[in-house]
Every structure is written in C-alpha cells, then in structure tokens.
Amino acid sequence: MNVLLESKDVCKYFGGLKAVQKVNMRVRQGDVFGIIGPNGAGKTTFFNLCSGIYSPTSGQILFEGEDISHLRPEDIAKRGIARTFQNIQLFKFMTVLDNVKIGFHLSTRTNMLDAMLHTRRYRQDEEMIQTQGRRILEKVGLAEYASLPAGNLPYGIQRKVEIARALALEPKMILLDEPAAGMNPMETDSLRQFILQLNQEGYTIVVIEHDMKFVMNSCSRILVLNFGEKIFEGTPEQVRSDPGVNEAYFGKSGYWKEAQEDAEG
Amino acid sequence: MEYILIQFVNGLCQGSIYALMAIGYASIVGVTGLVTFAYGEVMMIGAFAAYYTFQYFADQLLVGILASFAAAACMGFLVYKICYERFFDKPRHISLICTIGFSMLVKNLAQILFGANTKAMPSVIQNFFLDIGPVRINAVQLIIVATVIGLSGALYLLFNKTQAGIRLRAVNQSRQAAALVGINVKRTILFGNCLGCGIGGTAGMLLAIYYQSLSPTIGSTFGNKAFASAVAGGMTSIPWAAGGGVLIGVIENIGTAFLPNSYRDVFAFVFLFIVLLLRPEGLSKKEGIRP
Amino acid sequence: MKTLRKYRWVLICLLLAVALILPQVISSYLAGILCRILLFGTLAGSLNVINGYSGQMNIGHAGFVCIGAYTGAILATRTGVPFVLQLVCGGILASLVAWVLSKPMQRLKGIYLAIITMGFCEITRIISLNWVGLTGGPLGIKNIPAPVFFGVKFNTPERYAYIFLAILVIFTFLTGRVLNSRVGRAWISIREDDLAARSLGVKLGHYRSINLMYGAFFAGVCGAAMGPYYRYIASDMFSMDMSFNILSMVILGGQGTLIGPIVGAAIINTVTEAFRFAQEYRMVLYAVIIIAMMWIRPQGLIGVSNSMLSGRGIVKKRGRGQKNERPA
Numbered sequence A: 001m002n003v004l005l006e007s008k009d010v011c012k013y014f015g016g017l018k019a020v021q022k023v024n025m026r027v028r029q030g031d032v033f034g035i036i037g038p039n040g041a042g043k044t045t046f047f048n049l050c051s052g053i054y055s056p057t058s059g060q061i062l063f064e065g066e067d068i069s070h071l072r073p074e075d076i077a078k079r080g081i082a083r084t085f086q087n088i089q090l091f092k093f094m095t096v097l098d099n100v101k102i103g104f105h106l107s108t109r110t111n112m113l114d115a116m117l118h119t120r121r122y123r124q125d126e127e128m129i130q131t132q133g134r135r136i137l138e139k140v141g142l143a144e145y146a147s148l149p150a151g152n153l154p155y156g157i158q159r160k161v162e163i164a165r166a167l168a169l170e171p172k173m174i175l176l177d178e179p180a181a182g183m184n185p186m187e188t189d190s191l192r193q194f195i196l197q198l199n200q201e202g203y204t205i206v207v208i209e210h211d212m213k214f215v216m217n218s219c220s221r222i223l224v225l226n227f228g229e230k231i232f233e234g235t236p237e238q239v240r241s242d243p244g245v246n247e248a249y250f251g252k253s254g255y256w257k258e259a260q261e262d263a264e265g
Numbered sequence B: 001m002e003y004i005l006i007q008f009v010n011g012l013c014q015g016s017i018y019a020l021m022a023i024g025y026a027s028i029v030g031v032t033g034l035v036t037f038a039y040g041e042v043m044m045i046g047a048f049a050a051y052y053t054f055q056y057f058a059d060q061l062l063v064g065i066l067a068s069f070a071a072a073a074c075m076g077f078l079v080y081k082i083c084y085e086r087f088f089d090k091p092r093h094i095s096l097i098c099t100i101g102f103s104m105l106v107k108n109l110a111q112i113l114f115g116a117n118t119k120a121m122p123s124v125i126q127n128f129f130l131d132i133g134p135v136r137i138n139a140v141q142l143i144i145v146a147t148v149i150g151l152s153g154a155l156y157l158l159f160n161k162t163q164a165g166i167r168l169r170a171v172n173q174s175r176q177a178a179a180l181v182g183i184n185v186k187r188t189i190l191f192g193n194c195l196g197c198g199i200g201g202t203a204g205m206l207l208a209i210y211y212q213s214l215s216p217t218i219g220s221t222f223g224n225k226a227f228a229s230a231v232a233g234g235m236t237s238i239p240w241a242a243g244g245g246v247l248i249g250v251i252e253n254i255g256t257a258f259l260p261n262s263y264r265d266v267f268a269f270v271f272l273f274i275v276l277l278l279r280p281e282g283l284s285k286k287e288g289i290r291p
Numbered sequence C: 001m002k003t004l005r006k007y008r009w010v011l012i013c014l015l016l017a018v019a020l021i022l023p024q025v026i027s028s029y030l031a032g033i034l035c036r037i038l039l040f041g042t043l044a045g046s047l048n049v050i051n052g053y054s055g056q057m058n059i060g061h062a063g064f065v066c067i068g069a070y071t072g073a074i075l076a077t078r079t080g081v082p083f084v085l086q087l088v089c090g091g092i093l094a095s096l097v098a099w100v101l102s103k104p105m106q107r108l109k110g111i112y113l114a115i116i117t118m119g120f121c122e123i124t125r126i127i128s129l130n131w132v133g134l135t136g137g138p139l140g141i142k143n144i145p146a147p148v149f150f151g152v153k154f155n156t157p158e159r160y161a162y163i164f165l166a167i168l169v170i171f172t173f174l175t176g177r178v179l180n181s182r183v184g185r186a187w188i189s190i191r192e193d194d195l196a197a198r199s200l201g202v203k204l205g206h207y208r209s210i211n212l213m214y215g216a217f218f219a220g221v222c223g224a225a226m227g228p229y230y231r232y233i234a235s236d237m238f239s240m241d242m243s244f245n246i247l248s249m250v251i252l253g254g255q256g257t258l259i260g261p262i263v264g265a266a267i268i269n270t271v272t273e274a275f276r277f278a279q280e281y282r283m284v285l286y287a288v289i290i291i292a293m294m295w296i297r298p299q300g301l302i303g304v305s306n307s308m309l310s311g312r313g314i315v316k317k318r319g320r321g322q323k324n325e326r327p328a
Helices: A043-050 A073-079 A096-107 A112-117 A120-140 A155-168 A185-200 A212-218 A236-241 A243-250 A255-264 B002-032 B039-056 B061-087 B092-114 B139-161 B163-173 B175-180 B185-211 B216-232 B238-255 B261-278 C002-006 C008-025 C028-053 C061-078 C083-105 C110-130 C157-179 C182-192 C194-199 C204-230 C240-253 C260-274 C276-296 C319-325
Strands: A003-014 A017-028 A032-036 A058-063 A081-083 A173-177 A204-208 A221-226 A229-234 B129-132 B135-138
Touching: A003 A043, A003 A204, A017 A043, A017 A204, A017 A221, A032 A043, A032 A185, A032 A212, A043 A081, A043 A173, A043 A204, A073 A081, A073 C194, A081 A155, A096 A120, A096 A155, A096 C182, A112 A120, A112 C157, A112 C182, A120 A155, A155 A173, A155 A185, A185 A204, A185 A212, A212 A236, A221 A236, A229 A236, A229 A243, B002 B039, B002 B061, B002 B135, B002 B139, B002 B163, B002 B185, B002 B216, B002 B238, B039 B061, B039 B092, B039 B185, B039 B216, B061 B092, B061 B139, B061 B185, B061 C276, B092 B216, B092 C110, B092 C240, B092 C276, B129 B139, B135 B139, B139 B163, B139 B185, B139 B238, B163 B175, B163 B185, B175 B185, B185 B216, B216 B238, B216 B261, B216 C110, B238 B261, B261 C083, B261 C110, C008 C028, C008 C157, C028 C061, C028 C157, C028 C182, C028 C204, C028 C240, C028 C260, C061 C083, C061 C110, C061 C204, C061 C240, C083 C110, C083 C204, C110 C240, C157 C182, C157 C204, C182 C194, C182 C204, C194 C204, C240 C260, C240 C276, C260 C276
Parallel strands: A017 A229, A032 A204, A032 A221, A081 A173, A173 A204
Antiparallel strands: A003 A017, A003 A058, A221 A229, B129 B135
16 A cells, blocks of 8 residues: 655754654555554644644655645645644634535635636536535534534534534545544544544544544554654554553553553453 | 944934833733734823923923823823723734724824924933034933933843842743732733833833924824834844834934935834844744734 | 525615615715715725735725825826726726735734734825825825716716715625635635634635735725815825724724625714714724724624624634643
8 A cells, every 4th residue: 555644754843842753654545543642742743744834843744755844734735634623623603514615615716706707617616515515514414513603512513523624625634633532432432433434435544542442443553652752653453562652651550451451342 | 424324323322212112012012912002102192291291390301201101101001901901811903903992092182182283392401412533422312322221221120130020021921820820910911011101101202302392193103113123023022122123223314314304214114024024023032922 | 684684685776776866865065975985885895805804904904095096096187098997907006016015914913914004004105295206295186087977077976976886886796796705715714713724725825915905906996086086185195094994994883794894984974974073083083983892892883793803702822822832
C-alpha cells in the first residue's frame, strides 16, 4: 500500500519549548492511524503541523509524496486533508446544514458574477450542495438536526457535525482530534463503528484519542508520542507488548495492565 | 545637510513626547487587553486641563503636569466604566466600537464646552537658546525632553519597585493567574488604565506646549501618533513603544524636509503600514498578550 | 418571521412603489432628506458587507467614498463621459485601491485592520487636500454638472432621489444574491471562525480581499453619485467623521443584516434632521447612539442574535487564551 502522509524529522519549537521533536511517521492509504500520548505530548501540535496551522521549525511533511510543510491551511485542505478540532470549532450560530454547506466550498466553483446573475453554474452548485449536504447529514445520522443552530446541540452531536463538515470536503484523509471526548460509552462505540465504516468507504483516517479501548479496537497502526518525541510506532498488538511504551506512557504501575484488560474486555 | 540635522534634533524632541504617549498607550493595552480609540481625546482633555490651569491658577509647569495627569486619569476612569467594564468577556469589537463612540462624545462635547477654535497655549517655560554647532536647541525642547525622561524614570520605578506596579505586570502577563494569587484584577485594570490615561494627558499637555496651540479636534492626530508608536512596539511592550515614538518623531521631522508640512500626519501612517506589513507582531520580540 | 418571508415580495414591491411616488409628492426639503437616507443607506450597506459579513473592522469607509467622489467629479468636469460611466469608474478605482489596501490587511486581524483603514482614510483625505492640481485642494471641485437622462436634467433632490434609489436597489439586490452563494458563505464563515473556515479550504486572504473590494466598489459608486448631487465636493466631506457616521448607522441598524443598515441610515438621518436646531449636538447624538447600542443591543435594532456579532457570552478566543493553544 502506498504512503499517503509522511513526516520526516518534524520539529516544532515554541521559543525554548520543544513541542514536537523529530517525529517520523508514515500513514498508508486505508489506514486508521491512531496517535496516543499523555497530555502535553504534542499530539495536537502535530495535527496542527499536518493541517498547516503551524509550519514546522524543521523537517518535512509529505502528502502523496509532495511537500506540504509550509502550505497554508486552505491549500492543505484543497489537497485533500480535512480535520476536526479538539475544542470543537463549528460555526456556532449557523445551522447544521449551513455548516456542512461551507464544507462544499472546495467542490463548488461559483464566483461572484455567477452569484449576481444566477448563472447555470450557480444553480447547479446550489442544487448539488443542498442534496449532497442532506445526504451527508443522513449518512452521519444528523438529518433531524439540519435546521438547528449548531452551537446549541449536545457535545457529542457537535463532534459529529464537525465530522460531517469535514466529509463535505470529499477528502482523501481525515484528521480527527479527540472525536470521542465528552461522549458516553455508547456514543463512543457508535462513533467507532462509524469511523470504521468511513474507513471501509476509502477514507484514510488519523485519530488522536485518549480512550484506549477506542484506539486499540479501531486503529490499524498507532503512533505513541511523549514529550514531543515519538517513542513507538506499530500495530496495536505491538504497542500493547512494548515495554518502552508501557513505562513511558503509563509509568511503572500496574495501570497499564488494567488499561489492557479494559481494552480487551 | 544642516537642515536635516536640525530636523533630526526637532524630531528627537517631538519623538520623546510621542514616546511618552506610546508608553501610556502600551500600558493601557497591556493591562486591559483591549484597544482604545479614546486615547487621543483623553490626551486632548489633559492638554485642556493644563491650559485652563495655566490661564486661571498658576503659571507653573509642574502644576500643569499634575492637573493634566489628574484630569486625564479621571477620563480614564470614565473610559473604564463606559467602554471596558461590561465587555471583558464579549467579542472585542464591542468595546472597540464603544471607545470610538466615547471619543466622538468627548470630542464634540469639548467643542461645545471649549469652543471649536484653536487656542494659543500659554508659554510657561522661560525661553533661552543653546547653540550646539549648527543646531539651536531651545528651552522648551530641553525641558520637554527632561520631563519625558523624568516621567519615564518614575514609571520604571513604579512598574518595577512597587507592589502596585508588580500587580500591574502580573495582570499584564495573565489575568487568570493574577486572579488566582489573589490580585483584585478589576481594580488593577482600572488603576492601570487610569495611570496610562494620566500619562497620556501629560503627554498631550507637552505636545500642546510644543506646538503652542491646542484645539478640541487635536485628539485624533494625537491618538494616531500614539497608536502608530505603540504598534511599532507590538502594542504591549513599553520600551519598544517608546522607541517607536522617537522613531516616528524623527521620521516625521525629516520627512517634512522633503515634502510639504501638510503631509506631516501621513508619515506616521506610512510607517505604521510598513511595520504592519513587514512585522505584524511589532518590532519587539517579546511574547506578550496581543490584542 | 415565516409570514414575513411569504409576503416579502409584496412588501418589497410596496416599498418600491412608495419610494417611486414619494419624491413627487413631498417638498424639496423632504426630498433632500430622502436623498440622504438613500445615499447613506447604500453607504452603510456597503460598509456592512465588510464589517458585518466578513468581520473585517473597517472604520475608514469614507476613504473609499472620497476616491469615488473625486474620480467621478474629475471625469464629470474634465471629460464629460456619461454619468453611469462616472459611477462605474469611481467604483472601480475605489475597488482597486481596496485591493492594494487588502494586501497589508491579509495577515492582520481585528484592531490592526481598524488602524489600517483609519490610516487609509486620513491619508486619502490629506492627499486630496494637498494635491491641488488634481483635486483643487482646499477649494474642492465645483460646478459638477448634473446628469441628464432622456433629456431630463437631474438637478433637483426630487429627481436625484431616483438615482440614489436605483443605486440602493441594485446594491441590495446584488448583495442579497452574493450573500446567498458560495462567496457570501465564505465571507460569513471567515467572520464566525476563520480557523475553521481555512481548514475547510476557504482562502482567507482572497475572500477578505474580494469582500473589501466589493464594499469599496459601492462606496466609490456612492461617492461618484454624491458629486453631481451636491454640485461640489471638498476633502473635508470625507473625514473620519463621515466614516463614523456611516459606522453608527450600520451599528444602529444591525451588522450582518441586509436591511439593518438601511433602517439605521433612515433613523439617523431623520433624527439628525429633527435635531437640526441643535446642529452642534448632532455628533454628540451619534456618539450616544453608538455607546447605547453597544450597551443594550450590540447586534443592532434589526440584528439577529445568531452570530458572533451579537456578543452573547462568547469568551474571546485569541489574546489571553493564546498560551493555552500551544501544546496540548
């Protein structure tokens, strides 16, 4: 399988703080790639590097073999990477459907003149957005919320709206930053099912998550970060049995075993 | 060449007043975290307070400084009550528009109260000249620069050696952390705002003495200069804001050697554009809160 | 709301009919006020496109009006090109300047935009005051010829009201369409959350630039239309005071609504006419209105509460929270 996203010795320093240091990683097409690590390990910073919100201090990020390290977020989105945010960044005062409609920005071509004159392109675009937007909402299971303002919805639903909005981009890869945060176990489980379903439809997915059960049961490969550095990369089984991860991530207590048992059971 | 040198010295003098304005401005923005458009009007009020003091009470520079400081600090209190207090947790543009409204209010009320025409500022400084080579420095310039340096020194001591100053800097760094260690954040912000406005008022008076005139509409010019200087310092860094002020003063005066005097106010803005274009975060490297 | 939407067209037609008949039945004095309302309605609307829909803080709108006005006046007095072309040229030139201005604005946010636009407005005014050869300097440009359509000279407020009305209608119609399209949605998304917008592929700089140019175009058109109406223009008409007047109309009516700024323009122009006896308190009144609106209804009279602009307990994202955003 070919490599979709690759990072080579990526570093990001904030003054003296080494938020991300020399991280190498390869996400292959079709992966569900998990990034785990304790708080402050640099996971979100790494995401921000991948999606262009920060540019790396040194190192390279390649997407489909092309260097995207210093591209702006909008250009990276255009290349096919969509993302969600840890602290949900929906357009809070807009309806759910309008949120998704903005997601179609890249797949439509209407310019100002089209809008003024209501040309055929405008009408086609609007029609496409309307039907496709509804379709995506149905797929994510949010059809009933379509005309509600996004900011008033429960946390779990908002996270789903964010995913729906990301899907509207028709991306090749989706970066999910703690998608299960604030969800109850049942919601988490249905989210996991949904992510796996998306993966089967051909989306490559990179996910940051704290919930071990979630990560162990859904990811095909896992990257473990600690203090900005990569300490391991491998399959869930390898991660589980790696003593280094065990020690660095969970300390020397028996906590790791419990987490494992939790994940299995 | 000689002319340029003279203009350079003039620029340094005028720049020192701008520096004082910018110091006041930077301390306001630093402590409130909100930007004000009312600063120019506060300075104008300070200048008028000094004007009326000179007219009716005493012909002393020191009294003028006190009067302008006090009047401008009171204005600072009003600005805080009207434009800041309710809006700390709201989107920034609300308090910003409020300060615009406040500045319109003060400017137009001042026009009604003080009369719209330009007034001559009484000369409170005994004049004499000092010739250094081709450059002639007059007493006004010397005393203004001395006043600015004296005030800046006092401020330095205030910020670094007193409890109040340390509280101010703490709030400047992080409002939440300051609240956690038991600092009364709102009162500190109010104090910092009044202090900054007071400094601005004094600077306004000095500028009026330097120009030998003042009018209710002078505020926006004042405010623009303070703004431009503070932006050069990244809005919150006090030493850099002062440096920006001096720089703008020099650029203005040397600029008027080449272009008509009426273009004077353009230079500050052109400088501002260039700074913002090259280094939007200001010339300073210091990581501070940015509005 | 629903019934309102249903009868929207009836309402619009009714309003239009009233606006068409009104200049014929009222006095010249009232027609003058109507002209001001229509003119400032468009100006406030065009500022609202910038401030209200893309969240760029433009407080120097008069600068664009100034450029349009001088372009129109110079064309009218020196070349005699048709009136409509004067308007379009005024708009295009203002729009070009906006494009240039948008370059330094691209990397900046909030307050810095306000400073830049203010500086721009002042620079424009100072240049128009001093470039005597082109602009007539402090004397301004006099004797700007009134436009002639179908042999009718539009030299009275009663007649000129139709020109301002046409501009307002065209502006509102086009803006309504643009806002309901991909372009408008991109603007609004930038206003609501620029980071999210960018991560969805909305080119921040590009759309901000287009937005500023669009607003500036209509400001320029209005400027060019002002000349033949007042018969003369001078640089002191386009000071920051004018910018603030327009701004207060937008704020009063409601940022981010299509109809709000027009309502704001109508109210403020009517009220200031009513307070004509207290000429010098007029600006005081503007100021009080601005502050009062911010205290009571930051979203304006018409403003809906479904936006960032309403200021409903939004904790600001940048600034103090900046440090928390770093490593997570």
